[in-house]
Amino acid sequence: MAGLIIAESAIFTIFVVAYLFYLGKSITGPTPSEVLETPILYTICLLSSSLTIHLAAKSLERNYIRLFLGFWLLTIALGGLFLYGTAQEWHRLIYEHGLTISTNLFGTTYYSLVGLHGFHVTAGLIMLVIVALLGLSGRVGVKQSGRVAVLSMYWHFVDAVWVVVFTVVYVLGR
């Protein structure tokens, strides 16, 4: 998983570089400061999901299966909320401000970077849901805590990437 995280970090780095390089270079169209609203609530959701998944993994190690499931499902809920928030923001950007991936350089780099991250969140959520289903049918126990730990590493990575994306897009970029 560490290897995968290193590789994925490199991919995200390239998208971040492209985003930063093209800041202020759009010839037309809406600019970041005109249309972006800082998604504080959904960021809190995602970052706290890191906490809940950590607690879930720890509970599993100690064989508190019920607690593990509770925290795990909470993680899924928080991750799902984050994706909902992203979807809402994109809806607003596309329909109220006319910003799409083909509008200008900002549109291209914004949707690519945030979209790539969202894609990784989605993939993570799918894996979390699979584990949830396995857990609800009683197939997850202490013996699987190693694998659950690896999956939660992936989830922490996704959150860490969001910290970077958030900073670059919503803080620096405006």
Add this chain to the structure above:
Amino acid sequence: MSMLKMKSSMLRFSLRTILLLFWSAMAVWASEPKGSSPHGTNIFAPASTPAKSIADLSIFVLVITGIIFVVVFALLIYSVVKFRGRAKDAGREPAQVYGSAQIEMAWTIIPILIVVVLFLATARVIHAIQDAAEPAGAVEVTVIGHQYWWEFRYPRLGVVTANELHIPVSDASHPTPTFLQLLSADTDHSFWVPELAGKTDLIPNHPNRMWMDPQRTGVFLGQCAQYCGTQHAKMLLRVSVDGPAEFAAWVRAQQKTSVEEAGAIAGRRVFEHNACMNCHAVGGTPADGRFGPDLTHLMSRATIAAGAAENTHDNLRLWIQNPSAIKPGSLMPAMKLSDADLDAVVGYMETLN
């Protein structure tokens, strides 16, 4: 017995390689251009300051790398010959040596020093060429790369031409270098006339700058060096370095717009009615297209289609009739003119001096 064969065949192989390299070097030296025909494209026959600085630096680098090669090659050959296994050694292993800190130190420090020397020599030339200031007497040319031809504009002189560049010779006492601004209308290209300068790319949305100050008159050849599509190979360059009087005369001739000639009216009608003017410009007429080369002084050029063919009546006719016959993949469409129209328009072209 086989060891002996191995040794002599090693020697033969080394000799063969050395001879090959020597012969190649001769080929380089032997390709000096002669008298009045166009100069060659040999990077070691520089005719301009940037090309000369590069050639001088290159000789220096070649000498250093040559010495490194000779030393290491000698060590390699020596070890292969001296330490080859002999039949009488079978079954015994040689002394098992694991390494030596001093030797490692030596062959780390020396290469580092070589790198430092090479780098300093190189950095000087980089700055001398790239950061050269533009003197007052410089000629300015804007080069715009197209698929598959070169547009040349002289903003201060009001000249627009294509594919064949005319620049003045520059002498040390009164330098008149030519500074080129390099732009592109479509994809990436590269301006390379080896005897005048190193190449610089033409990249859309990324203006570049280069200069040259040829010290000999004559025609210098080159071509596009960055793959730009189907006819990249036929995007040739022809730089005519003229003496001061010839250059001034050329500029004056280029600044004139075309003169209406009675015999060419029919051809001009064909030209204007057949969408030629959508792409081409002829000064002094309504034709003002920028997609293709400016044709105002077409007959002052030695070649057509960016060097793909000589500028003769037959080639011109064939080109207009069917560009793919000369340069398949060129972006000029065949206009499907009747023979009469074709002859008329060629006649008109031939009046554009």
Add this chain to the structure above:
Amino acid sequence: MASDAITVPVGQIKARPWVDELHQWLTTVDHKRLGILYIVSSLLFLGFGGVEALVIRIQLMHSHNNFVSPEVFNRMFTMHGTTMIFFVAMPILFGFANYLVPLMIGARDMAFPRLNAFSFWLSFLGGLLLYFSFLGGSGLYGAGSAPDVGWWSYAPLGARAFSPGHSSDYWTLALLVSGFGSIGTAINIIATILCLRCPGMKINRMPLLVWMNLVMAGMVLLAITPLSAAQIMLLIDRYLGGHFFDTQAGGSAVLWMHFFWIFGHPEVYVLIIPCFAFMSEIIPVFSRKPIFGYPVMVAATVCIAFVSMSVWAHHMFTIGMNSYANSFFTLTTMAVGVPTGIKIFNWIGTMWGGRIQFKTPMLFSIAFLFQFLIAGLTGIMMAASPFDWQLSLSYFVVAHFHYVIVGGILFALFAAFYYWYPKMTGRMLSERLGKWHFWLFLIGFHLTFDVMHVPGVLGMPRRIYTYEPGRGWDTLNLIISIGAFIQALAILVFVANLVISYFQGARAGNDPWDAWTLEWSTSSPPPAYNFATVPTVASRRPLWDRKHPEDPDSRYE
């Protein structure tokens, strides 16, 4: 010496029906079989890439030739480069790594056998996708719509506007898919080396091949991914209307170049470092001495890996970077020559004082040293950016990198073939055919690639389907083309050797070369489980210790 394998008497093994055998090969997760699959599929693509090269050379035999149209020629050089780098060199090196790494560290398989299989099939699929481009689109007539944008697909040439149709997409998708396969294999190699070494094999007792594959895998993670990212961006541009490299919308063609070469330069080190690995195993055995300066070799390799991440823009010296950027990349590029040179000296140091045996693997290794030296020196020449302003994009560069890839990588691969084929198949390759292969290939190689430097110096750019007479390039190109055919002949001899020796080669036994690393302690070919009992090692050359109990390496490390 007793073998570490449990052998079953021959009479007790029943022959399997061929359908079963095929099924076994298609569904295998055994690192040895996957290694062989990688190697065999690479040889297939080597054939395709070689044919493309011969088409190029026939067309360029003399000026204004008409053997193929410009469109076909442009597809040929694009496919040749893409095939050779991504579907020959990378997979064949992954194949050898797959085969050898677990054996050399005393493990039973790679850390993730199913990921291993998945990665192989992804890579193979990528190759098929690339070649499907010949059939897709306009079909076989006129060589279909294979990509023709060069193997770098520079922007904006790769954009929809300049490459309509799907040829560029085949290129992008094929590389994206096989890129993911490469990342999977790299993760596998790292996990295997870090976690599955046998008892006693501390990290500084691993064979150099293992070290170098570890470094290579780490580089793959950081090098392939920028290309994947750039290709995703290109797809967004081509299909979703994005503007990453759309110069009309303010996008930057230079950004593509940066992203491509941030991949492209470390990539060539990814290719050469496993070849350094082969040399570091083969040269000691045929000099009958341990590698000279093991710790320095490790340090130099790691150093190369780091420094090579900082040199990429030496492929961009002509694009108009400012003088400070050009100077920086000149310095780093020259600097990376230092650890590389150190390795050459160490290999010569290994041979020094030894008792050299001129078997075929060693012949190829000595030629490697000679050729890699020259290739490195022409690289130093081009590191001097002003010199590069003349040499870049010319046949000098083409000569340089073929010197590295053919003269270096391919020669090292041939050495590896002759050295490890006995282990993989249980049979020795014919020495006689091997020497024919060697001398033919050597002559053809030098005829082509020594001479090829000259047209570059005489102003011949690359990627041109024809050239003008009277520039002094005609005779040189003819000689280059003749050399190409000689090399093709040599390859045929090699393939004949591979096939004939499989059926008629002398039986190899466990350890035909009297070597010192763990793979030689088991049978040839090894059983599926590699070792009956997991070995314990006490030094860098465990078999030397076993064969020379009176003077083991462990005393000196």
